[in-house]
Amino acid sequence: MRLKNKVAIVTGAAQGIGFSVAELFLREGAVVYLADVNSDAVAAAAAKLGGSAIAKSCDVSKKAACSQLVEDVMKEQGHLDILVNNAGILRTGDVLEISEEDFDAVLGVNLKGAFLLSQAAGKVMVDQETGGSIINMSSVNALLTIPNILPYNVSKGGLNQLTRVMAVALAQRGVRVNGVGPGSIATEMLEKVMEDDAARHAILSRTPMGRTGTPEEIARVALFLASEDSSYVTGQIIYADGGRLG
Numbered sequence: 001m002r003l004k005n006k007v008a009i010v011t012g013a014a015q016g017i018g019f020s021v022a023e024l025f026l027r028e029g030a031v032v033y034l035a036d037v038n039s040d041a042v043a044a045a046a047a048k049l050g051g052s053a054i055a056k057s058c059d060v061s062k063k064a065a066c067s068q069l070v071e072d073v074m075k076e077q078g079h080l081d082i083l084v085n086n087a088g089i090l091r092t093g094d095v096l097e098i099s100e101e102d103f104d105a106v107l108g109v110n111l112k113g114a115f116l117l118s119q120a121a122g123k124v125m126v127d128q129e130t131g132g133s134i135i136n137m138s139s140v141n142a143l144l145t146i147p148n149i150l151p152y153n154v155s156k157g158g159l160n161q162l163t164r165v166m167a168v169a170l171a172q173r174g175v176r177v178n179g180v181g182p183g184s185i186a187t188e189m190l191e192k193v194m195e196d197d198a199a200r201h202a203i204l205s206r207t208p209m210g211r212t213g214t215p216e217e218i219a220r221v222a223l224f225l226a227s228e229d230s231s232y233v234t235g236q237i238i239y240a241d242g243g244r245l246g
Ligand code: NAI
Pocket: 011, 012, 013, 014, 015, 016, 017, 018, 035, 036, 037, 038, 058, 059, 060, 061, 086, 087, 088, 089, 109, 113, 137, 138, 139, 140, 181, 182, 183, 184, 185, 186, 187, 188, 189, 190
């Protein structure tokens, strides 16, 4: 029970990696707030998990929603120890054609969302003196250059810098900030990409382990960063990518 008496928020937890992170954190003894823009799906996800799983509807790209979420958690639990900024979206398109709307949408969720919630959660973590751990779900695409997902690549590159800057800024205020960089993980987001045979072949052939990862394999890295096992780790992005980055 590595997270006994801890309170965690996991965003984008209605499905995929976020759901697995919530599931593992619950098994490790935490109270877990599953936050997602898809209200019905997140309510169903929390009901499925049971126990100390609590569903909250939240669009992380909106400041008021992020503030409200942290306020609710503090009102209900009195402390907030772990934040996993996992919510993310992907839009594809040629770099010369991709719309302003798509660019703003991806940056709004993947980067600004993590910033807004880290700020709201960071304030209470600093004030409560027991500190906290913030984990950002980055991607190997923070470092790779894939032409048809420019906003996504830019958002994850920015997220790595957000992680490092916040880690340094909060290092003496008791809050650690780290990231997980998944490679190709078998979730709905990736299944859509892998429907295309060429994309499927490319993904598998460029992954030295020759397989996609599972959401649970990412959740275990997040658990390490959330727990005291990583008490001297901050400002790091741990890549779990089957060797993709070499
Ligand atoms: P997914 O598409 O299965 O789930 C994403 C969840 O985020 C959904 O439940 C969705 O409703 C929620 N969401 C979307 N916009 C939101 C918003 N504005 N506010 C709150 N929630 C919102 O995605 P998956 O695959 O589980 O990915 C999770 C994270 O991991 C993302 O940040 C993604 O970029 C990252 N990642 C995923 C990889 C993969 O291969 N699946 C690889 C590398 C990174």
